[in-house]
Amino acid sequence: MTEKMNAAMFYAPKDVRFERTDVPSPGPGELLVKVRAALTCGTDIKTYQRGHPVIIPKTPSTFGHEYSGDIVEVGEGVTKFKPGMRVTACNAVPCMNCYFCKLGHNELCEDLLIVNGAYAEYIVVPERMVNVNVYEVPDHISYEEAALAEPLGTAVHALRKCRIDLGDTVAVLGTGPLGLMLIRLAHLQGARVIVSGKGDERLEIAKEFGANDVIDIRDVPDPAERIKMVKEMCNFGYGPDVVVEAAGLPEAWEEAVDMVRPAGKVVFFGGCKSGTSITLDTKLMHYAELTLYGVFHQTPDDYKRAFNLLTSRTVDGRQFVKETRPLDRLIDAFDEVKALKAIKYAVDPTQMN
Ligand SMILES: [Zn+2]
Numbered sequence: 001m002t003e004k005m006n007a008a009m010f011y012a013p014k015d016v017r018f019e020r021t022d023v024p025s026p027g028p029g030e031l032l033v034k035v036r037a038a039l040t041c042g043t044d045i046k047t048y049q050r051g052h053p054v055i056i057p058k059t060p061s062t063f064g065h066e067y068s069g070d071i072v073e074v075g076e077g078v079t080k081f082k083p084g085m086r087v088t089a090c091n092a093v094p095c096m097n098c099y100f101c102k103l104g105h106n107e108l109c110e111d112l113l114i115v116n117g118a119y120a121e122y123i124v125v126p127e128r129m130v131n132v133n134v135y136e137v138p139d140h141i142s143y144e145e146a147a148l149a150e151p152l153g154t155a156v157h158a159l160r161k162c163r164i165d166l167g168d169t170v171a172v173l174g175t176g177p178l179g180l181m182l183i184r185l186a187h188l189q190g191a192r193v194i195v196s197g198k199g200d201e202r203l204e205i206a207k208e209f210g211a212n213d214v215i216d217i218r219d220v221p222d223p224a225e226r227i228k229m230v231k232e233m234c235n236f237g238y239g240p241d242v243v244v245e246a247a248g249l250p251e252a253w254e255e256a257v258d259m260v261r262p263a264g265k266v267v268f269f270g271g272c273k274s275g276t277s278i279t280l281d282t283k284l285m286h287y288a289e290l291t292l293y294g295v296f297h298q299t300p301d302d303y304k305r306a307f308n309l310l311t312s313r314t315v316d317g318r319q320f321v322k323e324t325r326p327l328d329r330l331i332d333a334f335d336e337v338k339a340l341k342a343i344k345y346a347v348d349p350t351q352m353n
Pocket residue numbers: 041042043065066150151
């Protein structure tokens with residue numbers, strides 16, 4: 001008889017069922033990991049609400065992608081890892097062989113292997129991932145902290161791409177989990193950080209992470225007013241050197257372009273709904289020489305750097321995860337994150353009521 005495990009199964013938007021399913025078994029080169037912490041993520045919350053054609057092409061399906069746990073079994077030929085090791089893995093791994101991988105743009109890999117299924121007691125880590133994007137977690141770091149390497153890697157990718165100089169002023173628009181990570185990283189790179197976002201608690205945390213000035217968008221709901229405020233705060237009224245959009249809204253993309261100083265840099269971090277577009281003032285683009293960066297996903301190098309930042313606690317992951325709950329409280333956790341009651345929760349799939 002095959003062993004059974006706890007799993008959150010996605011059937012349809014707003015229809016997730018907590019079931020007992022078969023424990024998968026690892027093939028050659030693969031790992032079987034007992035998940036000890038799986039984090040809530042905005043992508044999973046969106047998937048729960050409206051489905052996701054790429055992450056969940058067919059249903060029912062397991063989901064969840066920010067996790068760490070214990071290796072319980074290794075497939076034939078695995079030498080780098082052993083049962084009993086605590087590990088964390090990225091959510092995706094490039095092929096290292098396609099046109100874009102060879103260009104050094106692993107984030108645009110045409111054959112990205114995406115792994116899903118962290119909201120379950122066991123997960124199989126495929127061979128390609130094992131070879132590239134799995135790390136052993138040191139004893140002093142919790143499972144919850146280690147699982148943050150995946151989202152943090154995307155923030156690392158964004159800020160490595162735009163390059164911040166010591167003494168720059170960086171405005172971050174948005175105080176979601178990734179907005180907060182971007183704030184922390186911009187601060188670490190020696191920038192003065194101005195933040196606009198919402199939620200008293202979020203803005204307090206933004207300050208703890210290194211934000212020098214915060215604007216609550218509920219107090220200043222007019223974007224034109226916010227742009228004026230931020231410009232007046234820095235560079236003799238010309239505006240920030242870098243603006244990072246982390247809200248994922250077309251109107252915030254436009255706000256970022258209008259806020260940055262001439263010859264400044266704008267980073268479009270937040271993914272907007274597909275089919276949306278923004279309007280750019282050609283005169284501004286031409287005469288103000290703006291540089292715009294689209295950023296997506298991360299490379300194995302970004303992931304490794306994110307993991308290093310967490311294990312050294314240069315980025316203190318303990319500030320991100322509010323508490324760990326049994327698996328079947330996953331939907332409550334999604335709702336509470338949406339209500340800004342926490343940055344993230346972890347679920348422990350070994351626990352189910
Ligand atoms: Zn995520």
